[in-house]
Amino acid sequence: MTENQTPEQGFRSGFACFVGRPNAGKSTLTNALVGQKIAIASSKPQTTRHVVRGIITRPDGQLVLIDTPGLHKPRTLLGERLNDLVKDTWSEVDIVGICLPCDQRIGPGDTFIAKQIAELENKPKVIAIATKTDLVSKDRVLSHLVDIAKLGEELGIDWAAVVPCSAELGDxxxxxxRVLLDLLPEGPAWYPEGEITDEPEETLIAELIREAALEGVRDELPHSIAVMIDEILPRADRPEDKPLLDVFATIVVERDSQKGIVIGHRGARLKDIGTQARHQINRLLGTPVHLSLHVKVLKEWQRDAKYLNRLGF
Structure with a gap:
């Protein structure tokens, strides 16, 4: 069914967005529902920087998931732009799912985000998702659900549903x-069946490289890392049944000292990043790749509008 066709009786379609403070499990949940990695996940805050759309098509409906950065107190121009991106998305979706991890008490950050949702002029339907149930006992989950109900009462949010889950285990x-699909309005399928994201492959490849670079680096470094894809070329001398893609990419940091951290002793760290990212890119594209990485310093790029525009923010 295309966008211009009349939807079948009862077919539902629309857009949903997961929100929450950093590390609430939004990206992991998006990937688990879509069934493939389209949003990078990390233990570091502010990992997500792009709005990534994940598409779930079922016989009775199509759900388009929008994964946004975590709302946070901005310290840079990049932070301000990411927060604007989040709020713009909230006003355009049919459903907002607030992710509240079971392994942490509901705190001021959660209350702040829920209050922002409650005060939206164009109110979407709002559900609460109690994430990370695999990390706690059943009693703790029940206690968390009671706290979620209290949060709704305090802020005047009428939860359309409250659902506990573990994206990690698939519980x-x-x-x-089902809750998300049932809350959508009747409408046509916006994307062809089988399509799982509308993000360009270049963006997904850049994000997989950045995820690999984020692992194991010092706490102050993650926000300073960006990735640019310079070129993607099919290797000319390969037979048709054994293709190989050459991917050339640049990891951008803000200071010379950070460049040294990313490269590591005798290039060991950069080699590890390349190996880890290459395996993920192979899976994404279904084609073997040769990944060539370089590291470049763009001083204070998070605060420079020219650099931000160049890096796609």
Whole structure:
């Protein structure tokens, strides 16, 4: 069914967005529901920087998931732009799912985000998703659900649903999907069946490289890392049945000292980043790749509008 066709009786379609403070499990949940990695996840805050759309098509509906950066107190121009991106997205979706991880008490950050949602002029339907149930006991999950109900009462949010789940183990993911689809309005499929994201491959490849670079680096470094894809070329001398893609990419940091950290002793760290990212890119594209990485310093790029525009923010 295309966008211009009349939807079948009862077919539902629309857009949903997961929100929450950093590390609430938004990206992991998006990947688990879509069934493939389209949003990078990391233990570091502010990992997500792009709006990534994940598409779930079922016989009775199509759900388009929008994964946004975590709302945070901005310290740079990049931070301000990311927060603007989040709020713009909230006003355009049919459903907002607030992710509240079971392994942490509901705190001021959660209350702040929920209050922002409650005060939106064009109010979407709002559900609460109690994430990371695999990390706690059943009693703790029940206690968390009581706290979520209290949060709704305090802020005047009428939860359309409250769903506990573990994206890591796949527990109750079907419940999350069913709740989201049932809350969507009737409408046509916006994307062809089989399509799982509308993000360009270049963006996804850059994000996989950045994820690999984020692992194991010092706490102050993650926000300073960006990735530019310079070129993607099919290797000319390969037979058709054994293709190889050459991917040339640049890891951008803000200071010379950070460049040294990313490269590591005798290039060992950069080699590890390349190996880890290459395996992920192979899976994404279904084609073997040769990954060539370079590291470049763009001083204070997070605060420079020219650099931000160049890096796609």
């Amino acid at each position: 109750q993911l079907d419940d999350v999907e």
